[in-house]
Amino acid sequence: MAHPEKSSVLFVCTGNICRSPLAEGIFRHLAETAGVADDFVIASAGTGGWHEGEAPDPRSRAIAAKHGIDISAQRARKIVASDFQRFGLVLGMDGDNMAVLRRMAGTNAAATVALFSDxxxxxxxxVPDPYYGGADGFDNVYHMLFTGCQSLLSKLQASSIGS
Known part of the structure; x- marks a missing residue:
């Protein structure tokens, strides 16, 4: 069941070790900085379970730390069908993620399922997967996610979507 009193957001990428944990950390940081963290349920997941239980990629942790955000306590998990009932908003990082999310959500999803940048x-x-590249890819992804999360926070504060 979605959290009726809070906006709930689930960020989703492929393995839940690069993009989605970074988005989760950035969004949580922005909400905390704005003094509204208690208004949100924020989480991340992957479309695959290869990294289940692992901490985010060291490069994601490093770029987050460079910007004052600690994501080291997060652990990867695979998205499950009940997430489409538990979260009001499910944001996929790329087209491949969206194809999996749409298949999983089916027609019974309570959640709004959308491409993050859209x-x-x-x-x-x-949002490109930086896993097979160098540190500059993580820097680029961080800036894309930061800009998107700033916009998302404003949108969610201004509406009831995601609750």
Missing amino acids: YTLSIRKD
């Missing part, structure tokens, strides 16, 4: 910035663009 929902947050009205730009239909994948």
Whole structure:
């Protein structure tokens, strides 16, 4: 069941070790800085379970720490069908993630399921997976996610979507 008194957001990428934990950490940090963290339920998951129980990728942890955000306590998990009832908003990082999410959500989902950049910035663009690249890819992804999460926080504060 979605959390009726709180906006609930689930960020989803492929393995839940690079993009989605970074988005979760950024959004939580922004909400805490704004003094509204208690208004949200924030989490992340992956479409695959290869990294279940693992901490985020060291490069994601490093870029987050560089910006004063600690994501080291997060642990990867695979999205499950009940997430589409528990969360009001499920945001996929790329087209491949969205294909999996749409299949899983089916027609019974209570959640709004959307592409991260499309929902947050009205730009239909994948957040690229930096896993196989270098540190610069993580830096680029951080800035995309930060900009999107700023917009998302404003949107959720202004509406009841996600609750």
